[in-house]
Amino acid sequence: MRRRRGLFRDGANPDLGRRPPFRRATGAGGGASAVPLATLGALLAPFLLLALVTEVDRSPLSLPASRVRLDAGRGAASVVIARGAREETWGTLVYRFSDGKEASRRLGGPTDIFLAALRVVTEDPERPFVIKADAGVRYGLVDDVLEQLRKAGVRELTLLTRAPEAGGTP
Amino acid sequence: MRLRTGGRRAEIPVAPAAGLAVLLILLVGLSSVFSSQRGLLVRLPGRSEGVALPAPADAAFLSVLPDASLVLDGEPVAIDRLLSRLEPRIGRNAPRPVILHVSDDAPYGAMVAVVDLLAIGDRSSGFRVRRLLVPTHAELMEWARALGRDPFGQEGGGGSGERR
Numbered sequence A: 001m002r003r004r005r006g007l008f009r010d011g012a013n014p015d016l017g018r019r020p021p022f023r024r025a026t027g028a029g030g031g032a033s034a035v036p037l038a039t040l041g042a043l044l045a046p047f048l049l050l051a052l053v054t055e056v057d058r059s060p061l062s063l064p065a066s067r068v069r070l071d072a073g074r075g076a077a078s079v080v081i082a083r084g085a086r087e088e089t090w091g092t093l094v095y096r097f098s099d100g101k102e103a104s105r106r107l108g109g110p111t112d113i114f115l116a117a118l119r120v121v122t123e124d125p126e127r128p129f130v131i132k133a134d135a136g137v138r139y140g141l142v143d144d145v146l147e148q149l150r151k152a153g154v155r156e157l158t159l160l161t162r163a164p165e166a167g168g169t170p
Numbered sequence B: 001m002r003l004r005t006g007g008r009r010a011e012i013p014v015a016p017a018a019g020l021a022v023l024l025i026l027l028v029g030l031s032s033v034f035s036s037q038r039g040l041l042v043r044l045p046g047r048s049e050g051v052a053l054p055a056p057a058d059a060a061f062l063s064v065l066p067d068a069s070l071v072l073d074g075e076p077v078a079i080d081r082l083l084s085r086l087e088p089r090i091g092r093n094a095p096r097p098v099i100l101h102v103s104d105d106a107p108y109g110a111m112v113a114v115v116d117l118l119a120i121g122d123r124s125s126g127f128r129v130r131r132l133l134v135p136t137h138a139e140l141m142e143w144a145r146a147l148g149r150d151p152f153g154q155e156g157g158g159g160s161g162e163r164r
Helices: A004-009 A034-056 A108-121 A139-152 B015-035 B079-089 B107-120 B138-148
Strands: A077-083 A092-096 A105-107 A129-133 A154-161 B037-045 B060-064 B070-072 B076-078 B098-102
Touching: A004 B079, A034 B015, A077 A105, A077 A108, A092 A108, A105 A108, A108 A139, A129 A139, A139 A154, A139 B107, A139 B138, B060 B079, B060 B107, B070 B079, B076 B079, B079 B098, B098 B107
Parallel strands: A077 A129, A129 A154, B060 B098
Antiparallel strands: A077 A092, A092 A105, A154 B037, B060 B070, B070 B076
């Protein structure tokens, strides 16, 4: 019965005039389909770019570990205290500052940090601040920066830390 | 007139949209987790405020020495016994403040470890330090000047003599 109706509509060839059957791309044949991967890559790329743009400081340093870790808030101005990473500057101290909007720039020392922080506080007294210091630096250097920030009128800041390694002590 | 649809129900394919939404939610969540800055919150006194430290008799004094060892009220203490030694001194219900002085030459990581320990407390007993003051060295010097003595002077070698 079905065969006869097909002959009447399509002539001698039953498949003539029919739409080809829809075939799902199942990856048969052992190869992964490139389309979903390309879509995933296209989605990931803007996110990675956004993450890089919004991060105002990417100084490589070893943060101290802590279990208590509170969110510093978005757009925080940051002070970086790190040791020179290059061989010729190894052991020397590097201060960097960012107002939370622009990329961090190198400063000469605590007095420059005071002036930079004062500009930020004058513009926005509620701007959060963070200190990103290497775990190995002398505390006296961090204390100097804390004192300059206090003098500049900073009321709250976050000492950036990293999460402790699993199973280890901070 | 009847529109022939070929017997198939018209439908909007939602599976790709749902997959995309899940992917976006995951990416937004991941990016917020990895881009957030976290750490220990510190409140600084205002520039116009004086040094608002408590009377020495009402506080416990904790020092971090250059070798990262600890001194509590003039007595050396190991970091793993710090909380048990602090609890009877500051009390649990009406806690006295702990004033932390960190030597200039102590590693910054040691200060963070002590502050973290005091903030976390002892999870088995529920004790933790509720009032921790970490004055800057300039504030400590001003406080010592007002007191007429070094409040940390009782600990051997841990007083203002080793500060800048």
